[in-house]
Amino acid sequence: MALMTKEQYQDSIRARKPMNVWFLGEKIEDLTTYPPLAASFNAISKIYELQHNPKWAPLITTKSHLSGDPVSIYNAPLTCAADANQKTRAARALAEVIGCCTHRCTGSEAFAGLGPCTYDMDQDLGTHYFERFMNFLRYVQDNDLSCTVTVTDTKGLRTIPPHQQPNRDSYVHVDEIREDGIIISGFKCNQTGILFAHEVVIVPTTNMKPEDKDFALACAIPADAPGMTFILGRTPQDKRFFEVGGDIEGIDLGKPYADHQAMVYFDKVFVPNERVFLCGETKYVGRLLSYFTAVHRLTAGGCKAGGCSALCGAASLIADMVGVGKAGHIRTKLTEMAMTAETVYGLSLASGVEGFHHPSGFWIPNPLLSHTCKYTCTKAPFEAMRYARDIIAGFGETAPSELDMRSEGVGEICQKAYNPGNPEYDAFDRLRATRFIEHMVRGSNWSAMALHGGGNQEASTVMARSFTDWKHLQNMVKAATGIEKDPEKRDAIIDDIGQRQGRICTTLDLPVEKK
Secondary structure, three states, rough: OOOOOHHHHHHHHHHOOOOEEEOOEEOOOOOHHOOOHHHHHHHHHHHHHHHHOOOOHHEEEEEOOOOEEEEEEHOOOOOOOHHHHHHHHHHHHHHHHHHOOOOHHHHHHHHHHHHHHHHHHHHOOOOHHHHHHHHHHHHHHOOOOOOOEEEEOOOOOOOOOOHOOHHHHHHHHHHEOOOEEEEEEEEEEEEEHHHHHEEEOOOOOOOOHHHHHHEEEEEEEEOOOOOOEEEEEEOOOOHHHHHEOOOOOOOHHOOOOOOOOEEEEEEEEEEHHHHHHEEEHHHHHHHHHHHHHHHHHHHHHHHHHHHHHHHHHHHHHHHOOOHHHHOHHHHHHHHHHHHHHHHHHHHHHHHOOEHHHOOOOHHHHHOOHHHHHHHHHHHHHHHHHHHHHHOOOOOOOOOOOOHHHHOOOEEEHHHHOOOOOOOOOHHHHHHHHHHHHHHHHHHHHHHHHHHOOOOOOHHHHHHHOOEOOHHHHHHHHHHOOOOOOOHHHHHHHHHHHHOOOOOOOOOOOOEEEEE
Protein backbone atom coordinates (compact mmCIF):
# COMPACT_ATOMS: atom_id res chain seq x y z
CA MET A 1 0.00 0.00 0.00
CA ALA A 2 1.23 3.50 -0.80
CA LEU A 3 1.49 6.29 1.73
CA MET A 4 -1.98 7.09 3.01
CA THR A 5 -3.63 10.40 2.25
CA LYS A 6 -5.29 12.43 4.96
CA GLU A 7 -8.69 11.12 3.87
CA GLN A 8 -7.51 7.50 3.80
CA TYR A 9 -6.05 7.84 7.28
CA GLN A 10 -9.29 9.31 8.63
CA ASP A 11 -11.32 6.54 6.98
CA SER A 12 -9.01 3.92 8.51
CA ILE A 13 -9.62 5.33 11.99
CA ARG A 14 -13.38 5.36 11.43
CA ALA A 15 -13.16 1.73 10.28
CA ARG A 16 -11.66 0.49 13.57
CA LYS A 17 -13.72 -1.73 15.82
CA PRO A 18 -15.60 0.11 18.60
CA MET A 19 -13.29 1.18 21.44
CA ASN A 20 -14.11 1.61 25.11
CA VAL A 21 -13.19 5.29 25.65
CA TRP A 22 -14.43 7.52 28.49
CA PHE A 23 -14.31 11.20 29.37
CA LEU A 24 -16.12 13.28 31.99
CA GLY A 25 -17.95 10.19 33.18
CA GLU A 26 -19.42 9.31 29.80
CA LYS A 27 -18.46 6.88 27.07
CA ILE A 28 -17.37 8.46 23.77
CA GLU A 29 -19.20 6.83 20.89
CA ASP A 30 -17.32 8.40 17.94
CA LEU A 31 -13.79 9.63 18.58
CA THR A 32 -13.57 11.36 15.21
CA THR A 33 -16.51 13.70 15.91
CA TYR A 34 -16.04 14.26 19.65
CA PRO A 35 -15.28 17.99 20.17
CA PRO A 36 -12.44 17.69 22.77
CA LEU A 37 -10.58 15.36 20.37
CA ALA A 38 -11.10 17.44 17.22
CA ALA A 39 -7.81 19.34 17.40
CA SER A 40 -5.91 16.12 18.04
CA PHE A 41 -7.53 14.44 15.04
CA ASN A 42 -6.65 17.54 13.01
CA ALA A 43 -3.00 17.33 14.07
CA ILE A 44 -2.29 13.76 13.06
CA SER A 45 -4.40 14.17 9.92
CA LYS A 46 -2.18 17.12 8.99
CA ILE A 47 0.92 14.89 9.15
CA TYR A 48 -0.68 12.47 6.68
CA GLU A 49 -1.67 15.41 4.46
CA LEU A 50 1.82 16.93 4.41
CA GLN A 51 3.57 13.72 3.36
CA HIS A 52 1.90 14.19 -0.04
CA ASN A 53 3.04 17.81 -0.32
CA PRO A 54 6.11 17.94 -2.64
CA LYS A 55 7.71 20.58 -0.42
CA TRP A 56 7.32 18.40 2.67
CA ALA A 57 7.75 14.88 1.34
CA PRO A 58 11.59 14.98 1.28
CA LEU A 59 11.54 15.92 4.97
CA ILE A 60 8.92 13.57 6.42
CA THR A 61 9.23 10.53 4.14
CA THR A 62 12.15 8.30 3.26
CA LYS A 63 12.94 5.10 1.36
CA SER A 64 12.37 1.90 3.28
CA HIS A 65 15.48 -0.22 3.73
CA LEU A 66 13.13 -3.23 3.76
CA SER A 67 11.05 -2.67 0.62
CA GLY A 68 12.66 0.26 -1.16
CA ASP A 69 9.29 2.04 -1.20
CA PRO A 70 8.60 5.52 0.21
CA VAL A 71 7.53 5.37 3.87
CA SER A 72 6.90 7.85 6.64
CA ILE A 73 9.99 8.70 8.65
CA TYR A 74 7.91 7.67 11.66
CA ASN A 75 7.88 4.10 10.37
CA ALA A 76 11.54 3.94 9.33
CA PRO A 77 14.40 3.12 11.72
CA LEU A 78 17.46 5.34 11.91
CA THR A 79 20.32 3.81 9.95
CA CYS A 80 22.81 6.70 9.92
CA ALA A 81 23.48 10.17 11.26
CA ALA A 82 21.62 11.74 8.32
CA ASP A 83 18.46 9.83 9.32
CA ALA A 84 18.78 11.11 12.89
CA ASN A 85 19.16 14.68 11.72
CA GLN A 86 16.20 14.32 9.36
CA LYS A 87 14.12 13.24 12.35
CA THR A 88 15.23 16.32 14.31
CA ARG A 89 14.54 18.70 11.44
CA ALA A 90 11.13 17.14 10.80
CA ALA A 91 10.21 17.34 14.48
CA ARG A 92 11.08 21.03 14.57
CA ALA A 93 9.35 21.94 11.32
CA LEU A 94 6.17 20.06 12.19
CA ALA A 95 6.08 21.64 15.66
CA GLU A 96 6.28 25.05 13.99
CA VAL A 97 3.17 24.15 11.98
CA ILE A 98 1.02 22.33 14.55
CA GLY A 99 2.63 23.43 17.84
CA CYS A 100 2.04 20.07 19.52
CA CYS A 101 3.05 16.42 19.41
CA THR A 102 2.80 14.75 16.01
CA HIS A 103 1.25 11.67 17.69
CA ARG A 104 3.61 9.40 15.74
CA CYS A 105 7.08 10.13 17.10
CA THR A 106 6.93 7.79 20.09
CA GLY A 107 6.09 4.83 17.91
CA SER A 108 9.16 5.48 15.77
CA GLU A 109 11.30 5.67 18.90
CA ALA A 110 9.94 2.34 20.12
CA PHE A 111 11.12 0.88 16.81
CA ALA A 112 14.53 2.49 17.34
CA GLY A 113 14.84 0.70 20.68
CA LEU A 114 13.29 -2.63 19.81
CA GLY A 115 15.35 -3.17 16.66
CA PRO A 116 18.82 -3.28 18.23
CA CYS A 117 17.57 -4.82 21.49
CA THR A 118 15.80 -7.75 19.83
CA TYR A 119 18.90 -8.26 17.68
CA ASP A 120 21.05 -8.43 20.82
CA MET A 121 18.71 -10.96 22.43
CA ASP A 122 18.72 -13.20 19.36
CA GLN A 123 22.52 -13.10 19.23
CA ASP A 124 22.89 -13.87 22.93
CA LEU A 125 19.93 -16.15 23.62
CA GLY A 126 19.05 -17.76 20.29
CA THR A 127 15.56 -16.26 20.32
CA HIS A 128 13.65 -15.07 17.25
CA TYR A 129 12.53 -11.67 18.51
CA PHE A 130 14.39 -9.67 15.85
CA GLU A 131 12.69 -11.57 13.02
CA ARG A 132 9.31 -11.02 14.67
CA PHE A 133 9.98 -7.34 15.13
CA MET A 134 11.19 -6.78 11.58
CA ASN A 135 8.10 -8.56 10.22
CA PHE A 136 5.92 -6.28 12.32
CA LEU A 137 7.86 -3.23 11.13
CA ARG A 138 7.37 -4.28 7.50
CA TYR A 139 3.63 -4.66 8.17
CA VAL A 140 3.51 -1.13 9.66
CA GLN A 141 5.43 0.31 6.71
CA ASP A 142 3.41 -1.49 4.06
CA ASN A 143 0.16 -0.16 5.52
CA ASP A 144 1.46 3.30 6.56
CA LEU A 145 0.12 2.82 10.08
CA SER A 146 0.31 5.26 12.96
CA CYS A 147 1.92 3.72 16.04
CA THR A 148 2.28 4.96 19.59
CA VAL A 149 4.33 3.56 22.45
CA THR A 150 3.04 3.03 25.98
CA VAL A 151 5.91 3.49 28.41
CA THR A 152 4.68 4.98 31.69
CA ASP A 153 3.15 2.53 34.14
CA THR A 154 1.12 3.97 37.02
CA LYS A 155 3.79 2.43 39.32
CA GLY A 156 1.88 2.38 42.61
CA LEU A 157 4.20 2.78 45.58
CA ARG A 158 7.49 4.00 44.10
CA THR A 159 9.65 2.58 46.92
CA ILE A 160 8.97 -1.06 46.00
CA PRO A 161 9.65 -2.98 42.76
CA PRO A 162 6.94 -4.22 40.41
CA HIS A 163 6.76 -7.77 41.77
CA GLN A 164 6.08 -6.49 45.31
CA GLN A 165 3.29 -4.08 44.41
CA PRO A 166 0.00 -4.78 46.25
CA ASN A 167 -1.74 -4.07 42.95
CA ARG A 168 0.03 -6.00 40.19
CA ASP A 169 -1.82 -3.89 37.62
CA SER A 170 0.36 -0.91 38.66
CA TYR A 171 2.73 -2.29 36.04
CA VAL A 172 1.67 -4.04 32.84
CA HIS A 173 2.51 -7.70 33.26
CA VAL A 174 2.06 -11.18 31.84
CA ASP A 175 -0.88 -13.07 33.36
CA GLU A 176 -0.48 -16.24 31.37
CA ILE A 177 1.88 -17.72 28.79
CA ARG A 178 0.08 -19.88 26.25
CA GLU A 179 1.36 -21.91 23.33
CA ASP A 180 0.12 -19.33 20.84
CA GLY A 181 0.80 -16.13 22.81
CA ILE A 182 0.45 -14.33 26.11
CA ILE A 183 -2.29 -12.72 28.20
CA ILE A 184 -1.43 -9.33 29.70
CA SER A 185 -2.99 -6.88 32.16
CA GLY A 186 -2.15 -3.56 33.78
CA PHE A 187 -2.21 0.21 33.47
CA LYS A 188 -0.30 2.61 31.26
CA CYS A 189 -0.81 6.37 31.62
CA ASN A 190 0.05 9.63 29.85
CA GLN A 191 -0.13 8.02 26.43
CA THR A 192 0.06 10.75 23.80
CA GLY A 193 -2.09 10.27 20.70
CA ILE A 194 -3.11 6.72 21.58
CA LEU A 195 -6.77 7.17 20.62
CA PHE A 196 -5.88 7.89 16.99
CA ALA A 197 -3.21 5.20 16.60
CA HIS A 198 -3.56 1.98 14.67
CA GLU A 199 -1.04 0.10 16.79
CA VAL A 200 -0.01 0.34 20.43
CA VAL A 201 3.55 -0.73 21.29
CA ILE A 202 4.26 -1.63 24.93
CA VAL A 203 7.72 -1.31 26.47
CA PRO A 204 8.77 -1.36 30.15
CA THR A 205 9.03 1.88 32.07
CA THR A 206 12.06 1.08 34.24
CA ASN A 207 14.96 -1.32 34.67
CA MET A 208 14.06 -4.61 36.30
CA LYS A 209 15.55 -7.44 38.36
CA PRO A 210 15.00 -11.18 37.76
CA GLU A 211 12.16 -11.21 40.29
CA ASP A 212 10.27 -8.79 38.01
CA LYS A 213 10.26 -11.11 34.99
CA ASP A 214 6.45 -11.04 34.68
CA PHE A 215 6.71 -7.28 34.12
CA ALA A 216 9.56 -7.40 31.58
CA LEU A 217 7.41 -7.15 28.50
CA ALA A 218 7.51 -5.62 25.02
CA CYS A 219 4.83 -6.28 22.44
CA ALA A 220 2.43 -4.70 19.94
CA ILE A 221 -1.38 -4.62 20.10
CA PRO A 222 -3.95 -3.15 17.70
CA ALA A 223 -5.50 -0.06 19.30
CA ASP A 224 -8.96 -1.54 18.90
CA ALA A 225 -8.09 -4.93 20.42
CA PRO A 226 -10.68 -6.29 22.87
CA GLY A 227 -10.01 -5.86 26.59
CA MET A 228 -8.68 -2.30 26.51
CA THR A 229 -10.30 0.63 28.32
CA PHE A 230 -9.19 4.23 27.70
CA ILE A 231 -9.80 7.30 29.85
CA LEU A 232 -9.11 10.61 28.13
CA GLY A 233 -7.08 13.05 30.23
CA ARG A 234 -8.15 16.62 30.91
CA THR A 235 -6.58 19.87 29.76
CA PRO A 236 -7.32 23.36 31.12
CA GLN A 237 -9.28 24.20 27.97
CA ASP A 238 -11.05 20.95 27.17
CA LYS A 239 -14.55 22.40 27.62
CA ARG A 240 -13.78 25.20 25.17
CA PHE A 241 -14.04 22.68 22.34
CA PHE A 242 -17.78 22.48 22.94
CA GLU A 243 -18.13 26.22 22.21
CA VAL A 244 -16.97 26.04 18.59
CA GLY A 245 -19.61 26.24 15.86
CA GLY A 246 -21.93 28.69 14.20
CA ASP A 247 -20.35 32.13 14.30
CA ILE A 248 -17.72 30.96 16.80
CA GLU A 249 -14.40 30.49 15.04
CA GLY A 250 -12.66 28.75 17.92
CA ILE A 251 -10.23 31.57 18.71
CA ASP A 252 -10.23 30.64 22.40
CA LEU A 253 -8.68 27.28 21.48
CA GLY A 254 -5.50 29.06 20.42
CA LYS A 255 -5.01 27.03 17.25
CA PRO A 256 -6.67 24.16 15.36
CA TYR A 257 -4.10 21.57 16.43
CA ALA A 258 -3.47 19.90 19.78
CA ASP A 259 -2.68 16.51 21.24
CA HIS A 260 -4.35 14.33 23.82
CA GLN A 261 -3.25 12.12 26.66
CA ALA A 262 -5.07 9.02 27.85
CA MET A 263 -4.75 6.30 30.43
CA VAL A 264 -5.29 2.75 29.22
CA TYR A 265 -6.15 -0.39 31.14
CA PHE A 266 -5.27 -3.74 29.60
CA ASP A 267 -7.67 -6.31 31.04
CA LYS A 268 -6.45 -9.79 30.12
CA VAL A 269 -5.58 -8.82 26.55
CA PHE A 270 -4.31 -11.57 24.27
CA VAL A 271 -1.08 -10.95 22.31
CA PRO A 272 -0.06 -13.57 19.70
CA ASN A 273 3.54 -14.76 19.74
CA GLU A 274 4.46 -12.96 16.53
CA ARG A 275 3.76 -9.64 18.27
CA VAL A 276 5.81 -10.39 21.41
CA PHE A 277 9.33 -8.89 21.34
CA LEU A 278 10.48 -9.37 24.95
CA CYS A 279 8.94 -11.59 27.61
CA GLY A 280 10.71 -12.13 30.91
CA GLU A 281 14.26 -11.28 29.79
CA THR A 282 14.87 -8.74 32.57
CA LYS A 283 18.56 -8.46 31.74
CA TYR A 284 17.67 -6.68 28.49
CA VAL A 285 15.12 -4.20 29.82
CA GLY A 286 17.77 -1.60 30.67
CA ARG A 287 19.36 -2.02 27.26
CA LEU A 288 16.01 -1.57 25.52
CA LEU A 289 15.38 1.62 27.46
CA SER A 290 18.90 2.89 26.69
CA TYR A 291 18.39 2.44 22.95
CA PHE A 292 14.87 3.83 23.09
CA THR A 293 15.62 6.94 25.15
CA ALA A 294 18.66 7.85 23.05
CA VAL A 295 16.27 8.50 20.15
CA HIS A 296 13.26 9.59 22.21
CA ARG A 297 15.20 12.37 23.92
CA LEU A 298 16.86 13.45 20.68
CA THR A 299 13.38 14.09 19.27
CA ALA A 300 12.51 16.25 22.28
CA GLY A 301 15.04 18.83 21.16
CA GLY A 302 13.51 19.07 17.71
CA CYS A 303 9.88 19.40 18.75
CA LYS A 304 10.59 21.76 21.66
CA ALA A 305 12.70 23.92 19.36
CA GLY A 306 9.73 24.19 17.00
CA GLY A 307 7.36 25.04 19.83
CA CYS A 308 9.72 27.68 21.18
CA SER A 309 10.06 29.19 17.71
CA ALA A 310 6.28 29.44 17.36
CA LEU A 311 5.98 30.89 20.86
CA CYS A 312 8.67 33.44 20.06
CA GLY A 313 6.86 34.37 16.87
CA ALA A 314 3.59 34.96 18.71
CA ALA A 315 5.28 37.11 21.37
CA SER A 316 7.11 39.11 18.69
CA LEU A 317 3.86 39.61 16.76
CA ILE A 318 2.01 40.95 19.79
CA ALA A 319 4.92 43.20 20.68
CA ASP A 320 4.70 44.77 17.22
CA MET A 321 0.91 44.98 17.43
CA VAL A 322 1.02 47.16 20.52
CA GLY A 323 4.12 49.12 19.54
CA VAL A 324 6.75 47.78 21.96
CA GLY A 325 8.67 45.58 19.53
CA LYS A 326 11.70 47.90 19.48
CA ALA A 327 11.94 48.32 23.25
CA GLY A 328 15.32 47.10 24.47
CA HIS A 329 14.08 44.71 27.14
CA ILE A 330 11.49 43.23 24.75
CA ARG A 331 14.11 42.63 22.07
CA THR A 332 16.38 40.97 24.63
CA LYS A 333 13.62 38.64 25.80
CA LEU A 334 12.61 37.73 22.27
CA THR A 335 16.23 37.03 21.34
CA GLU A 336 16.66 34.80 24.36
CA MET A 337 13.52 32.92 23.33
CA ALA A 338 14.97 32.42 19.85
CA MET A 339 18.29 31.22 21.29
CA THR A 340 16.46 28.75 23.52
CA ALA A 341 15.04 27.13 20.40
CA GLU A 342 18.49 27.00 18.80
CA THR A 343 20.07 25.50 21.93
CA VAL A 344 17.83 22.44 22.13
CA TYR A 345 17.80 22.12 18.34
CA GLY A 346 21.60 22.11 18.25
CA LEU A 347 21.85 19.49 20.99
CA SER A 348 19.42 17.29 19.09
CA LEU A 349 21.39 17.57 15.85
CA ALA A 350 24.67 16.94 17.65
CA SER A 351 23.40 13.79 19.32
CA GLY A 352 22.49 12.42 15.91
CA VAL A 353 25.83 13.27 14.31
CA GLU A 354 27.87 11.92 17.25
CA GLY A 355 26.03 8.60 17.32
CA PHE A 356 27.03 5.00 16.75
CA HIS A 357 26.26 2.14 14.40
CA HIS A 358 24.74 -0.97 15.91
CA PRO A 359 25.46 -4.42 14.38
CA SER A 360 21.76 -4.72 13.51
CA GLY A 361 22.13 -1.80 11.09
CA PHE A 362 20.30 0.65 13.37
CA TRP A 363 21.85 3.99 14.29
CA ILE A 364 22.05 4.91 17.98
CA PRO A 365 22.31 8.66 18.71
CA ASN A 366 24.93 9.73 21.21
CA PRO A 367 23.09 8.96 24.47
CA LEU A 368 24.91 11.52 26.62
CA LEU A 369 24.04 14.32 24.20
CA SER A 370 20.46 13.05 23.85
CA HIS A 371 19.88 13.06 27.59
CA THR A 372 21.57 16.45 27.89
CA CYS A 373 19.17 17.66 25.21
CA LYS A 374 16.13 16.41 27.11
CA TYR A 375 17.45 17.81 30.41
CA THR A 376 17.74 21.22 28.76
CA CYS A 377 14.17 20.84 27.46
CA THR A 378 12.94 20.48 31.05
CA LYS A 379 14.26 23.94 31.87
CA ALA A 380 14.92 26.32 28.98
CA PRO A 381 11.43 26.38 27.38
CA PHE A 382 9.90 27.45 30.69
CA GLU A 383 11.92 30.65 30.64
CA ALA A 384 10.66 31.25 27.11
CA MET A 385 7.10 30.69 28.34
CA ARG A 386 7.63 33.21 31.14
CA TYR A 387 8.88 35.80 28.68
CA ALA A 388 5.91 35.20 26.35
CA ARG A 389 3.43 35.66 29.18
CA ASP A 390 5.30 38.76 30.27
CA ILE A 391 5.19 40.31 26.80
CA ILE A 392 1.45 39.81 26.26
CA ALA A 393 1.01 41.81 29.48
CA GLY A 394 -2.15 42.54 31.43
CA PHE A 395 -4.73 41.83 28.75
CA GLY A 396 -2.92 38.53 28.15
CA GLU A 397 -4.56 35.31 29.18
CA THR A 398 -7.38 37.10 31.03
CA ALA A 399 -8.74 38.64 27.83
CA PRO A 400 -12.49 38.38 27.14
CA SER A 401 -13.75 35.24 25.46
CA GLU A 402 -14.54 35.09 21.77
CA LEU A 403 -18.20 34.70 22.77
CA ASP A 404 -18.07 38.06 24.59
CA MET A 405 -16.12 39.70 21.77
CA ARG A 406 -18.89 38.71 19.33
CA SER A 407 -21.90 39.18 21.59
CA GLU A 408 -24.57 41.77 20.91
CA GLY A 409 -24.48 42.89 24.52
CA VAL A 410 -20.81 43.64 25.14
CA GLY A 411 -19.03 42.78 21.88
CA GLU A 412 -18.56 46.39 20.80
CA ILE A 413 -17.16 47.32 24.21
CA CYS A 414 -14.74 44.38 24.23
CA GLN A 415 -13.50 45.02 20.70
CA LYS A 416 -12.97 48.69 21.45
CA ALA A 417 -11.00 47.92 24.62
CA TYR A 418 -8.92 45.19 23.08
CA ASN A 419 -8.10 46.96 19.80
CA PRO A 420 -4.30 47.29 19.74
CA GLY A 421 -4.42 50.74 18.15
CA ASN A 422 -2.40 49.48 15.20
CA PRO A 423 -4.22 49.89 11.85
CA GLU A 424 -2.76 46.60 10.57
CA TYR A 425 -4.53 44.56 13.23
CA ASP A 426 -7.92 44.47 14.93
CA ALA A 427 -9.07 43.23 18.32
CA PHE A 428 -9.64 39.71 17.01
CA ASP A 429 -6.08 39.51 15.67
CA ARG A 430 -4.77 40.45 19.08
CA LEU A 431 -7.00 37.83 20.69
CA ARG A 432 -5.83 35.16 18.23
CA ALA A 433 -2.14 35.76 19.03
CA THR A 434 -2.89 35.99 22.75
CA ARG A 435 -4.82 32.72 22.82
CA PHE A 436 -2.04 31.04 20.84
CA ILE A 437 0.39 31.89 23.64
CA GLU A 438 -2.11 30.83 26.29
CA HIS A 439 -2.58 27.51 24.52
CA MET A 440 1.17 26.86 24.38
CA VAL A 441 1.99 27.80 27.97
CA ARG A 442 -0.99 26.51 29.94
CA GLY A 443 -3.93 25.48 27.77
CA SER A 444 -2.48 22.34 26.20
CA ASN A 445 -0.05 19.54 26.97
CA TRP A 446 2.90 21.29 25.31
CA SER A 447 4.39 22.77 28.47
CA ALA A 448 3.79 19.58 30.45
CA MET A 449 5.48 17.55 27.73
CA ALA A 450 8.49 19.86 27.82
CA LEU A 451 8.94 18.76 31.41
CA HIS A 452 7.72 15.16 31.42
CA GLY A 453 7.54 14.00 27.80
CA GLY A 454 10.40 11.58 27.26
CA GLY A 455 11.24 11.60 30.96
CA ASN A 456 11.53 14.30 33.58
CA GLN A 457 14.64 16.17 34.67
CA GLU A 458 15.83 13.50 37.10
CA ALA A 459 15.35 10.70 34.55
CA SER A 460 17.54 12.57 32.07
CA THR A 461 20.14 13.26 34.76
CA VAL A 462 20.35 9.62 35.82
CA MET A 463 20.86 8.44 32.25
CA ALA A 464 23.37 11.19 31.47
CA ARG A 465 25.34 10.24 34.58
CA SER A 466 25.48 6.60 33.51
CA PHE A 467 26.74 7.52 30.02
CA THR A 468 29.41 9.94 31.21
CA ASP A 469 32.89 8.37 31.13
CA TRP A 470 34.04 9.59 34.53
CA LYS A 471 37.30 7.62 34.34
CA HIS A 472 38.18 9.34 31.08
CA LEU A 473 37.51 12.76 32.61
CA GLN A 474 39.77 11.99 35.56
CA ASN A 475 42.51 10.66 33.29
CA MET A 476 42.54 13.98 31.38
CA VAL A 477 43.50 15.78 34.57
CA LYS A 478 45.99 13.10 35.64
CA ALA A 479 47.81 13.52 32.34
CA ALA A 480 47.62 17.31 32.35
CA THR A 481 48.87 17.76 35.92
CA GLY A 482 51.42 14.97 36.17
CA ILE A 483 49.42 12.97 38.71
CA GLU A 484 49.97 10.08 36.31
CA LYS A 485 53.70 9.55 36.70
CA ASP A 486 54.18 6.90 33.99
CA PRO A 487 55.09 8.73 30.70
CA GLU A 488 53.70 5.89 28.56
CA LYS A 489 50.37 5.98 30.37
CA ARG A 490 50.24 9.78 30.02
CA ASP A 491 50.86 9.48 26.29
CA ALA A 492 48.18 6.79 26.06
CA ILE A 493 45.68 9.09 27.77
CA ILE A 494 46.54 11.93 25.39
CA ASP A 495 46.23 9.61 22.40
CA ASP A 496 42.85 8.43 23.69
CA ILE A 497 41.66 12.05 23.91
CA GLY A 498 42.64 12.61 20.29
CA GLN A 499 41.03 9.39 19.17
CA ARG A 500 37.77 10.27 20.92
CA GLN A 501 37.66 13.63 19.12
CA GLY A 502 35.95 15.34 22.03
CA ARG A 503 33.54 12.53 22.97
CA ILE A 504 33.18 11.90 26.68
CA CYS A 505 30.29 9.49 26.27
CA THR A 506 30.65 5.85 27.18
CA THR A 507 28.40 3.22 25.64
CA LEU A 508 28.81 1.02 28.73
CA ASP A 509 28.30 -2.60 27.64
CA LEU A 510 26.13 -1.80 24.65
CA PRO A 511 27.37 -3.54 21.49
CA VAL A 512 27.76 -0.46 19.35
CA GLU A 513 30.58 0.67 17.14
CA LYS A 514 31.72 4.25 16.49
CA LYS A 515 31.58 5.36 12.89
